[in-house]
Amino acid sequence: MKNHPISRRAVLAGSAAAGALSLTGIPARAEVQWKKYAGTKLEVILAKGPRGDNLQKNIKEFTELTGIQVESEQIPEQQQRQKAVIELASGKPSFDVIHLSYHVQKRQFEKGGWLADISGYMKDPNLTAPDLVESDFSAAGLQYAKNDKGQMLSLPWSVDYFILYYNKELFQKKGVAVPKTFDEMVAAAEKLTDAKEGTFGFVGRGLRNANMTLWTNFFLNYGGEFLDSKGGILTDGPEAIAATKMYQTLLTKVAPPGVAGFNWMESMASFTQGRSAMWIDGVGWAPPLEDPAASRIVGKVGYTLVPAGPKGQYSATYGDGLGIAAASKNKEAAYLLCQWAVSKAQGARLLQAGGGVPFRNSILNDPEIQKGVKMPKEWLQSVIDSAKISKLGLPVIIPVAEFRDLVGAAITSTLAGADPAAELKKAHEQFRPILERSEKA
């Protein structure tokens, strides 16, 4: 009670003042009627992870604020996606609020018409606090949350930028500078590789499907665009071939053996054990890297932007949001919950623990919140800098999973020596009909 940010007295004083205002006859500014839906019960389906933890841990505060009861469950990401899609397609989902992965599900959810349009709620002062405005979300967040018609279908919750993690100790030992471009990165990785010692310059995802999130960092920085104006896929063009060659060079010449089968877990293991000097992956891994129980390189990790390519410097961006099922009967109450989950207080907790990065600039750029961040300052700086060069990391199409599997397999096979251009061509011959069918249906 002592730590409660808002004392009861302040609330009473505030409401008394509001009451006095209304007495004066001046139309009072409407306030969010948090208690209006008291007694409602909400069901929430979450993907397992720090976002879900953060929501569940503090949900009592929401119930105190609104009187709304919340039942939530966390399910491992892949299974959560399947369960959600199957239930939504059935027309009678068991949940009101859903945690969705934009980079995989955006188009699919829009096409299914499964999410409620919340644009109206966002303009309603009875439902929305004045600090929650569209313009506070980063461009990537709005791109993810809005459909073609400009309707908001969800509230962007947490963004995942890809950054470069590097091992400062190994860099110092070999006298290598932090790379700013791909060419410098390859040169640095070559210097840092010492196969006899068992240390390598670079590590990253090689496993089919998972590898696409890394590969697109190269693709974007070689000037790649995923789709042409008619929605045709472009990931077998010259930019893609150049990106794949870079990917192939890094993962075959200066990466640990067997990297073709590495997902983030194996890559992180290699990096935390000090056996790889550089790793490109999502910003969310700082907590395990800085945890003495899980990492041998605590305090030695450097965080910086993904190096620039010949055509620019972008940070491949992924993210998740909270949406309301179109079939839900408690949409307003559900909206209050979503709003609370992306609020400043909740977002600050998420950022400070390193469990995610809010899409809202007012949270990320608040010096007070920044002070409380438990991760190294460099990490926070890499997040802030990445936000400025953020670009969506996967094409916004329905068959994202097929895309990641087919093109991902092609890219993995280049690690065994296959020719990038030929493999990409073959994969796209298979993928194009799938894409066409999905858009047509």
Place this chain on the structure above:
Amino acid sequence: MSVTTQAASRAAQTEAAPERELRPPSYWPFVVPALVVVLAIIIFPWLFTIWMSLSEWKVGSPTTFVGLANYLRLPNDPRFVEAVGHTIVYTALSVLLPLIFGTLAAVVFHQKFPARGFLRGVFIMPMMATPVAIALVWTMMFHPQLGVLNYLLSLVGLPPQLWVFNPGTVIPSLVLVETWQWTPLVMLIVLGGLAAIPIEPYESAEIDGANFWQMFRYITLPLITPFLFIAGMIRMIDAVKSFDIIFAITQGGPGSASETINLYLYSVAFVYYDLGYGSAIAVVFFILIVILAAVLLYLRQRTAWTEIGGGA
């Protein structure tokens, strides 16, 4: 007790006899619950799967009847064709290896030696563990840089291997896990078979001067063959539908080098949400399993025949 029951049922029969033509047999109501369950959880899903396999059925889109189009896609789908090959190799290896090692282990544990019971207990421990937990442990053991397996190889002077991280060695490496886990099962079955063999044939063979290998080859092996078939059948059914270990260790990778039919089927149906095509794969997969099981049953009958023939 049984006498009264018999008398009662006889009485019931005589009473019911004149009306038998008019009334359904009195046991029908007792069959109905089982029938309903079987219809609801086996027959209906089956028919529904077949119907789905004849439709273009993508989650979130309207369904349309397309006849055999989904089946015609199969032979032209390189991932499916590859998956069939992977399934066959994976199954063959993970039936044969546990059978060989399980039989050897059973022969060893059939001998009497100190602490046999305790060691038997230790030997069957892998069977008790959860496949997904095992898979995660093995994933780290396979790690080419940090895994304990390469360390062990280095102790005996062998070069490090890539295990599940290389398309060429991924299936044998997965079979290694499967073999490690399921050899004890084969051992238990064969051990039961060995316990049932009478000792007289061995005594007479010893008198005739047969050595250990001859006794194993001409007495033990033929007598435990029926048990081997049972073990083989159980292993085959398990191996064909194996999912957990492969999914947790490689997710079908690297590339699609360890993608079996089951994994591909899962991707198509629950990751790509193409339920129609997924159903078609399920139907083909089912037919494949039926054929395999039929072949094994046939072989089992053949060996039973030769047993009698040999004995006569």
